[in-house]
Amino acid sequence: MxxxxxxxxxxxxxxxxxxxxxxxxxxxxxxxxxxxxxxxxxxxxxxxxxxxxxxxxxxxxxxxxxxxxxxxxxxxxxxxxxxxxxxxxxxxxxxxxxxxxxxxxxxxxxxxxxxxxxxxxxxxxxxxxxxxxxxxxxxxxxxxxxxxxxxxxxxxxxxxxxxxxxxxxxxxxxxxxxxxxxxxxxxxxxxxxxxxxxxxxxxxxxxxxxxxxxxxxxxxxxLGFEDYPFELEDFTGKRCCQCGATDVYLDEFEDEETGEKYYQCNDTSYCLDRMNKKEVS
Structure with missing residues (x-):
């Protein structure tokens, strides 16, 4: 201090x-x-x-x-x-x-x-x-x-x-x-x-x-309307390239060489924790 x-x-x-x-x-x-x-x-x-x-x-x-x-x-x-x-x-x-x-x-x-x-x-x-x-x-x-x-x-x-x-x-x-x-x-x-x-x-x-x-x-x-309700971002079919998570908020990136898109957990400590658990198991 x-x-x-x-x-x-x-x-x-x-x-x-x-x-x-x-x-x-x-x-x-x-x-x-x-x-x-x-x-x-x-x-x-x-x-x-x-x-x-x-x-x-x-x-x-x-x-x-x-x-x-x-x-x-x-x-x-x-x-x-x-x-x-x-x-x-x-x-x-x-x-x-x-x-x-x-x-x-x-x-x-x-x-x-x-x-x-x-x-x-x-x-x-x-x-x-x-x-x-x-x-x-x-x-x-x-x-x-x-x-x-x-x-x-x-x-x-x-x-x-x-x-x-x-x-x-x-x-x-x-x-x-x-x-x-x-x-x-x-x-x-x-x-x-x-x-x-x-x-x-x-x-x-x-x-x-x-x-x-x-x-x-x-x-x-x-807030949302009956015919246009509030909806979340759709990450269906996408997963984190580091830890494999599919039920989290993902950031989208693009490979500079191939132009292919890939995704990664936005919450970096959550992603790191999942990777560490995988290594332990």
Missing amino acids: NNQYNFAFFDEGSKREIRRATLKAIGIPGYQVPFASREMPIGRGWGTGGLQLSLSLVTTEDVIKVIDQGTDESVNAVSIKKLIQGTTGIDETVNTHEATLIQSRHRIPEYPLKEGQIVVLQVPIPEPLRNVEPSEYVTKRLHADGDYSGAWMELFEKIVKYGRLATIAAHPVMVEERYVMTPSPIPKYDNPRLDGCEALLLFGAGREKKIQAIPPYSKVVS
């Missing part, structure tokens, strides 16, 4: 303010709670919202895992991990089962989450109505009235243009039959993992100064 900083970087007053906002977010699932977003030693848009949540909640007993688009070894993930470790001295892991605090950008781990774990997701734009309504005052009123016609209209426009619900990521969800939220830019493949999740899911938007939460075992439904 770096003794030049307070434990977990922030002063205690800042931590308390963020925790109060977090508690309010947990008490009102899906609601956007404003908070006084702090200046961080990383640029806004690179995970400052999630990092502030992690630093305000971490304890000496925690084990941290940080991932960025499925990998534990990206520049962003390593930098955030170093800051948390350097100011707390806590242990790190790539194993989802071992982690008590998981900060993620764009993915939810493949292994099912469990009670007692906290997952912090980095969010660039938390407002699901922002593309149809630029005014913050108006969007707050629409949320209060439960008027989400703008979100439905945006989905309808995709059907008109593409013939299907052509969302790739950040597909809007209804939380506890009350608030519509954007669950960060996770692929829609991960949306079902939000419903009834045993872990506490927190969403931090540093630039927009908002915190949201999905408490454990909450009802989360992805």
Whole structure:
């Protein structure tokens, strides 16, 4: 631990303010709670919202895992991990089962989450109505009235243009039959993992100064129409070229020499774990 900083970087007053906002977010699932977003030693848009949540909640007993688009070894993930470790001295892991605090950008781990774990997701734009309504005052009123016609209209426009619900990521969800939220830019493949999740899911938007939460075992439904229901990415017939997994989110690659496409697990630690188990058996 770096003794030049307070434990977990922030002063205690800042931590308390963020925790109060977090508690309010947990008490009102899906609601956007404003908070006084702090200046961080990383640029806004690179995970400052999630990092502030992690630093305000971490304890000496925690084990941290940080991932960025499925990998534990990206520049962003390593930098955030170093800051948390350097100011707390806590242990790190790539194993989802071992982690008590998981900060993620764009993915939810493949292994099912469990009670007692906290997952912090980095969010660039938390407002699901922002593309149809630029005014913050108006969007707050629409949320209060439960008027989400703008979100439905945006989905309808995709059907008109593409013939299907052509969302790739950040597909809007209804939380506890009350608030519509954007669950960060996770692929829609991960949306079902939000419903009834045993872990506490927190969403931090540093630039927009908002915190949201999905408490454990909450009802989360992805928006869709009766004749155009919400559908996941289709990986039928595809498998990971490294571990052979077929029931996970896969990244597509192309061989530069042959032009043939191949696939690999997006969650690199999950893939490595499967390969290690194969070697042991």
